[in-house]
Structures are given as structure tokens and as C-alpha cells.
Amino acid sequence: MSAVDISGVVKRYGALEVVHGINLAIEPKEFVVLVGPSGCGKSTTLRMVAGLEEISGGTISIGGREVNKVAPKDRDVAMVFQNYALYPHLDVAENIAFGLRVRRERRDVVDKAVAEAAQILGLTEYLKRKPADLSGGQRQRVAMGRAIVRKPQVFLFDEPLSNLDAKLRTHMRAEIKRLHRRMEATSIYVTHDQVEAMTLADRIVIMSNGHIEQVGSPMEVFLEPANTFVASFIGSPPMNLIDATVTSVGGVLHGVIAPENGEPAQSLPLPSAFAAGAREGQAVKLGIRPEAMGLHPGAAPAIDCAIDLVEPLGAEALLHGRVNGQAFIAKAETPLDLSELWSVERLGIDTARMHVFDADTGKTLKARG
């Protein structure tokens, strides 16, 4: 039995449909991250699970019980909000205890639960402080404490780290991960940050325009993107998508990059896993991760390029350039002399790590096993 089962769920605001019949089964103790750009329907989906938004169609079940018409308080879920949603007039202890107090739990039970949560989250010395006297990270921990004491079936996180600075976000990310390991509670986490998604999730659900584009483990969605949207969303910098046409060269299918401004056509052999799904003359997009481009091609397939920007990041550098007029980003180790990078004219391509997508549908041409 799934901990949370989302089946054919639709959300409409009047005539506008924003979530189009999504299906997702979340297993007990699983940490699932819904990720996607703004407006993709991830927060709406989370709010439907919480009961804060009505469902226009389909069913949501929690612990095997359909909760479509069940009030949020009776769904046995706890939610952590982006802006913390702490009660400004209550101190930390009272904020953490809020959910238990309104349910009229016994005082000794409440006090014990608050003390435990505070100890887990390192808030013991701040229990008498008001939210206004806490830092962003401490506030977010209080919000998590309020969720923890409820001991719900499912934790819901709505972009809980978005208001924190980069350093604190990294720190809190690790805390959430540790907390999940300790609590072993089913968690659904919404974010637009793919790094957060990759680092936290057991499974990532990538959403776009109210649809689920792909569900899989972080490495699955990174290594086997189902379409160009996932390919360009997961990974930093994103996968390069270069327009090409499938052409047979010496009996081997190649992706041929059309000539541009006097630059001759260039071609790369399609990996065999993709070649089986491709046909000659098909318009495709060659998906090449920045990490799959090398400065020293040697015997590997290579393409001619022109570098127009170098961004040194320390140990690595990003090379922005063009291949037959099409923009790309490559990642390389930073040499001692940066001018070496500016003078790069040819990049080796690890075609074994290359992806091929249909140019019209955006779907991968890789045959699914």
C-alpha cells in the first residue's frame, strides 16, 4: 500500500486547468521531491495533498484512505511552509506546541514532545524566544519542529529553503536529510531548485505545465532524461541541446549539424542505444552534457567550435561557445593559463554519454528496457 497515492488528479481554477490528471504513488518512508519551474503545478499538487486546495478531478489517498473530502486536520499530514508560517505572538516552544495544543493533548505530552523536537533541532536554548528574535535558519527549524511533534504519516515541505541564503540553504538541506533518516517518515518536498531535488530525493518528480515529465531516482533522471525538458532542467549547467538531422554515414547513423555561415556541416555518431530508435532524415536534438565535452579530443569524435566566453569557477571553468551558430556550454578543468581556454577550437565529445531526442516531440529516442 502506498503512503500517498495521487491518481488522475486534476486542478482547475474556473476554466483554467493547471494540473492535468497526474498519477504518482509514493511509498512509505520515501522522500519524494516535486521539482519544476514556477507555475508548473508542483505547489498546487502539494497543497491538494495537504487539503488546502480542493481537487477538481481524480483521487488522493493517504495511507490507503481516500482524502478528497477530508479536512486538512484529519489527513494526518504536517506541512512546512516557505515563509515559515510562525505565529509572531508565540514563543518558540508555543509555536512548536501549537498543533498539539489545538488538539487538546495533555500538557505533559506536549511538553515532552516539544523538548524532544527542540533537542533534535538544536532549539533548546531558544525555546522562550519570539520568532522575530531568530535567524532565518532557526525559524525554519521551528517550523520543522512544529511538524515533527505531530508525528504525522506524511511530511509536506513547500519550498522550505527558498528564503534562506545559499550557505544556510546547504546547511539546512543536510539537516532535512538527516531528519528524514531519523524520522523515517514519508515526505513530499517541493522545490524549484534542482540541486536541492538531486541531493534530497529518493525519487524526483519533474513537473512542467501541470504534467509529470518524469519520475525516477536522482541519477536516473540525470543519466536517462525522458525528454528535452528534463534534460535541460536537471544538471547544472543544463544539457546542451544541438539541432541535427539523422544521416547515415558509412552505414552508421550520425547526427549531422547543419552548416552555418560558411562553417561546414559536422556530424557525431549516434550511440547505439539511440540509433535503434532513430530513422534517416529525422530531425533530432543531440543532448550533450557540459561534462561530456573534452578539451583534448584525441581519437574521440570531435566538433569544431568558437569560444566566446570563459567563466572560471575555481577548479573548473565554463566555456560558452557556438557550434555552427548553436550555443553550448562546456565544462573543463581550469588550466593555469586561462588563455588556453579562450583559444579552444575543437572539443571532443563522449558520444557514449550523448542523448538523442526527437526534435518535434522532445522525447528521447532511447529504447526503454
Next chain:
Amino acid sequence: MRLRLSDYFQTLSEDLRRDWQLYLLLAPMMIWFLVFLYKPMHGLQIAFKDFSIFRGIEASPWVGFEHFGALFADAMFIRAFWNTITISFLGLIFAFPVPILLALMFNEVQNALAKRWAQTIVYLPHFISVVIVAGIVINFLSPSTGIVNTVLGWFGIAPIYFLTQPEWFRPVFIGSSIWKEAGFDSIVYLAAIAGVSPTLYESARVDGASRWQMVWRITLPCILPTIIIMLIIRIGNLVEVGFEYIILLYRPSTYQTADVVSTFIYRTGLQGTQYDLATAAGLFNAVIAFVLVYTANRISRKVSSTSLW
């Protein structure tokens, strides 16, 4: 010290040069304050003089606190003072919470159209002239044709002379004042409620709070600073009672409970031409109001960290 003063004026002149447009915008309000609130203070000295309209303020002889002594010896003034305090205090108890309750109720109305209608209906009386309101009240409470006595008559209750019996004046005055102003006064609280983050309610819903618990544990504490500010202002006005409305409603037969300091000043000063005595009464009123608002502000600042200044 001289150096400090010159520094201050230099800073001021720099500010004026740089932000003259802002000071220009401020000027009309400053002029209004000076002409209508500060310049008349010059006339306060009448309270300490044996004022004659023919001699003028400057030529009238000083008499010290003689008028204040006369006032405190005047049973009519003492009665008016206590009536003022009583009516204001009853208003504080009964009228002050009504706008808060109305705002909380409006906030709970889910249907936008119903909410707009309800708000419009309770705001409307505020825009009716106090003279018309007094006319409506007099008509409604008429012993012979008033709707209230007609309804009472259906239950076999003899007509009540609401506006001529002293014991009825305060309930009538406070009740009709609530009807007139409570709706409009609720706007302040509605604005405060609108400022409460909706995620607090969403979080509370998920945590299991009922509507009542949300009102009690979230809405009220979140608008408490606004309630306190309004309470301080109200306490500052404890010695000020809507004098036009009282003049329109009271009769000599109800002076016993209806005569307040402002109506006493009106009768003594304007009708009785005892300007010096009336000014003393007004000054006494103002001093009491200042002490009240200052004390309330200090207490509030200590207890709740909310204050006017």
C-alpha cells in the same frame, strides 16, 4: 552649546534646500495646525483671568485659579464631569469591542458578494448626518408613534418615554452611537486582519485548529497591536463625548445623566457668556485627557510593547 545650535540650523537649512518639495507638501498641514490648534491656545489664558469681552484678553485682570475653584464647587460641573466619564466608560465597555467583533465576523464571511453587502449596510449609518440620526432615534423611540414602543405594545408593555427618563438616556445614546459608528470603525480592524499572513491560517488548518481557535489564537493576537493603539486613542478621548449628538438628544429632564462637560461648556460659555469659566472647564478637560492618554500609552508600552509614541 552655541556650536551645537548652529550645527542644527545648518543641517536644517541643508535639509530644506535639498527636500524643499517635501517641506512644501508639509506646509499646509503645519499652517492648519498653527492657525487652528496652536494659535487658539493663546486664548487659554482666559481661564486664569476675569475675562470681559469689552476689555479683551490682554486687558482682563489675572485671577489665578479662581475659576477652577468655582468649577470644582459647582455641583453642575461635577455632575457633568462624572457623566462624561460614565458615558465614555460605558462606551469603552460596550462600544469599543463591537467594531472588533464586526471585523472578525466579516472576515469569516466566505461569499464575497454577501461580505460586500454586509459591509456596505453597516458602513452606511456613518455617512448619515448626526442631526438625521438624532431625528431617526427620536422617531423610533416616540412613545406614541415610534416603532420600538409599538412593538413593546404588542407584548402588552406600556410606552416608555426613552428620551425624557434619565435612566434611559445612556443606553439610547450608546446604542445608537454603536449603530452609527461601529461598522465604519471596523474598517481599521479589517485592514489589520488583512495584514495577517494567510499561511498562518493554512498552517493552523493543517495543524488541526478550528475556525474559532484560529480567531482566538491567530487573528486576535495578530491584531492586538492595532486594538491597543485604538484603545489608547479611545482612552485619550474618555473626557470627550460627541457633544452635538448629546445636545440633539438631551432634554432638561435628562440632564441628570446626559449633561457632559462639553454641553456644560456650551451652556456656560456660549449661552451664559461666562467665557472664562467655560475655558477653565475646557482646559481641565484637556489636562485630564492628556494625563489619561499618557498613562495608557506608558502602561501599554510596558505591558505589550505597543505604543503611540
